[in-house]
């Protein structure tokens with residue numbers, strides 16, 4: 009089983025208290041914020057490793073990003089992935105989700121063989137959830153999004169898709185693309201042996217030239233999405249602090265929510 | 272003098288801090304409250320290859336030194352003192368096996384300990400505490416086996432461990448010179464777990480009585496030689512003191528960090544209490560003491576890794592770290608005021624835990640005697 013996982017390095021914004029926006033430029037202040045693997049992508053890596061350990065084969069992790077995204081790939085290798093490819097070139101700067109999925113598709117075509125391509129359900133920075141489906145479309149393969157469980161039998165992948173109040177069971181023929189939710193597994197911590205081994209492994213770096221890409225479809229030129237303005241919405245209302253014992257507060261909260269027809 | 276971490280150590284610590292923050296620390300209160308052995312924490316450490324940190328690579332470990340062990344142990348103890356002590360007590364069996372074990376013994380036991388099995392070391396008996404040579408348990412050679420009889424108390428990791436090192440008298444009545452060390456596996460006929468001890472802290476740390484009733488141990492499980500058990504124990508303690516000191520250091524750091532955070536948040540007289548000089552001075556003393564003790568402990572580990580005499584420093588480090596942990600945790604309760612005395616806050620736990628370090632692996636009084644002995648001999 010050849011498994012590919014597409015991962016993204018993102019600023020660690022899970023701790024919202026640390027995130028600050030520069031009021032002048034409206035751009036996030038990156039200082040003091042760590043870069044991490046997009047948390048949903050960690051689930052994708054974990055699932056890939058589990059599938060490989062169960063069905064055999066190889067896990068290749070790919071990431072498009074600046075050179076420091078190498079750290080994310082090393083972490084994936086430390087968790088147990090077999091190979092890592094960094095797609096890195098100035099020509100890719102400014103890619104929107106369409107250009108990104110095009111570039112990833114060309115990288116996957118260059119790898120050639122694959123049975124399952126895994127993605128996190130979305131990246132916590134852009135939150136678009138478009139890249140996984142975009143790659144599947146461009147490769148012309150089946151896609152299953154928001155997956156919380158995977159089983160593979162005789163070339164058929166059966167997945168449970170998490171819906172709002174229920175789940176859906178879907179079967180597709182391999183090869184296919186799957187985007188996963190947090191529920192699917194608990195990503196492992198890297199073992200020390202894995203960490204030390206990952207340090208010595210080579211990370212392949214592919215530039216625009218290494219890929220068979222149409223220059224008009226990559227980077228800023230290949231991106232139909234134009235960001236016109238980024239701004240922090242103004243908070244219009246003051247927050248309200250409810251006090252009392254836990255059960256009093258709960259009662260007050262429920263009546264407030266009911267009053268505003270939010271419950 | 273180079274105080275920087277290697278890239279390898281940095282990478283490892285980053286991952287270890289992550290697991291400590293995300294998994295181990297959040298469970299610490301529950302572990303203490305319920306008094307249940309923190310099995311999940313140990314599994315996490317095992318899966319991360321940390322149980323075999325100092326075990327040579329040829330036996331399945333990482334082959335790292337005691338300085339790296341110290342950095343790791345410190346993080347674990349800071350997150351959960353109980354998990355830290357389980358991790359530390361393991362060393363008391365791993366280390367003598369590494370140093371005194373035959374090739375067969377090392378091949379047989381070290382890979383298991385590197386993988387996921389726990390270990391224990393048992394010397395203490397009702398009449399043999401500080402007076403460690405006064406062991407009454409006996410081991411008598413009969414054919415291909417030693418027959419062990421006696422009881423060990425307070426044993427850390429007992430009941431959870433798979434492999435034990437036991438000190439018993441092969442030559443009873445001859446004091447330290449009559450003692451020998453044995454490797455005993457769990458489930459050996461005649462070896463059972465007796466009473467569980469009920470403690471003022473570390474409720475989840477296994478401390479039990481080990482009962483040997485005509486326990487038959489194969490002859491080849493003798494460690495080193497007959498009459499060398501006291502030496503095995505003393506050398507184990509020398510190294511173990513680094514581990515115990517590190518455990519105390521972790522607790523002191525946790526107490527200090529809790530106090531610092533609380534002092535900035537707690538408002539009295541319209542200001543955070545951290546703005547009062549009296550509180551600031553407490554915090555300054557805590558941080559200074561912690562820093563000083565770190566240096567002695569790291570130095571002892573470094574000396575050990577570089578095959579230089581480290582024993583005096585290990586003893587100093589253990590002595591000072593345990594006293595600093597006691598002082599810092601007591602002061603942390605003071606900074607918290609009435610809340611510090613409440614079970615909802617962790618500082619009371621740190622205070623209860625810190626006390627143990629002044630007792631185990633040689634009491635503070637014994638450490639002072641050990642240190643003085645080095646000084647008087649000009650070492």
Ligand SMILES: Cc1cc2nc3c(=O)[nH]c(=O)nc-3n(C[C@H](O)[C@H](O)[C@H](O)COP(=O)(O)OP(=O)(O)OC[C@H]3O[C@@H](n4cnc5c(N)ncnc54)[C@H](O)[C@@H]3O)c2cc1C
Pocket residue numbers: 360391392393394395399400401402424425426427428470478627630631632633634635636637
């Ligand atoms: C939680 C816990 C875990 C433990 N784990 C283990 C373990 O895994 N394996 C193991 O073998 N043991 C273990 N021990 C035993 C521990 O090492 C002993 O309790 C310790 O060495 C002290 O011995 P004691 O309790 O008999 O005290 P005692 O030796 O009776 O000491 C009582 C007091 O007298 C002082 N004193 C004694 N002799 C002298 C002297 N010559 N000069 C000055 N003062 C002296 C001591 O410092 C102390 O203040 C554990 C103990 C505890 C509490």
